[in-house]
Amino acid sequence: MEKIIIYIDMDGVLADYHKRHREQLALQPSIAYPQSQYDFFRKLEPIKDAIETYKWLDSQDEFDVNILTAPSVFNAWSYTDKRIWVENYLGIEACHNMIISPKKHRSIGDYLIDDNNVGKGQDKFEGELIHFHKERNNWTKIKDYFESKYILDQYDKELPTQ
Numbered sequence: 056m057e058k059i060i061i062y063i064d065m066d067g068v069l070a071d072y073h074k075r076h077r078e079q080l081a082l083q084p085s086i087a088y089p090q091s092q093y094d095f096f097r098k099l100e101p102i103k104d105a106i107e108t109y110k111w112l113d114s115q116d117e118f119d120v121n122i123l124t125a126p127s128v129f130n131a132w133s134y135t136d137k138r139i140w141v142e143n144y145l146g147i148e149a150c151h152n153m154i155i156s157p158k159k160h161r162s163i164g165d166y167l168i169d170d171n172n173v174g175k176g177q178d179k180f181e182g183e184l185i186h187f188h189k190e191r192n193n194w195t196k197i198k199d200y201f202e203s204k205y206i207l208d209q210y211d212k213e214l215p216t217q
Contacts, residue, residue: 058119059205060164060182061112062154065124065137067170068187069109069144070099091129096136097143104194106144111198113149117205121152123162125175168197 066072072090075098079089089095113120122141127133134155141149154162159169160176168185169177177184185200186192 056117059117059166060119060121061166061168061201062121062123062159062162062164063109063112064159064167064169064171064187065122065140066096066099067102068168069102069105069122070096070140071102072096072099075099088127088129090127090133093130093132094136095130096127096133097139099140101144102189102194104198108194108198109145109149112201113152115201115206118201119152119164121154121162121164122149123154123156123159123167125157125159126155128157 063069075095076089079086079092079095083089086092109120112118122145124137126137130136137155138150138153141153156162158176159167160179160181163181165182166185167177167180167182168187170187171177172184172186185197187197
């Protein structure tokens with residue numbers, strides 16, 4: 056049985072990029088691109104339920120879960136910062152499933168969970184794009200979606216019939 060390939064964006068989906076961006080702009084308004092600063096990505100806070108849901112998805116035999124994040128062209132350290140963030144919050148094993156690419160449509164898979172619909176190839180992704188939003192389409196809803204579509208459905212199929 057082939058696994059269902061799921062890509063999860065980091066900034067704005069697993070990690071609260073937008074909150075840190077706002078905070079850094081308020082602290083240093085003269086810096087046009089706060090994300091260009093060393094340690095910016097490493098210090099992002101996880102989004103509510105992101106870590107738990109990522110780990111739950113990754114623990115399911117049906118899924119091949121990957122992190123697909125775009126680098127900041129203004130910050131060469133973003134590659135290292137993002138890698139360290141993943142290890143700190145998701146563990147070293149998650150680093151083996153981390154892809155850093157500005158062209159997300161080049162990754163082949165079934166699902167892409169991203170907070171943007173366009174900008175890094177999301178609109179050209181050949182699988183299903185799930186638009187993440189902290190309030191409307193959050194991690195609880197995404198977990199429910201995958202659980203009802205794949206996990207619960209599988210258990211129903213395993214029940215004996217009379």
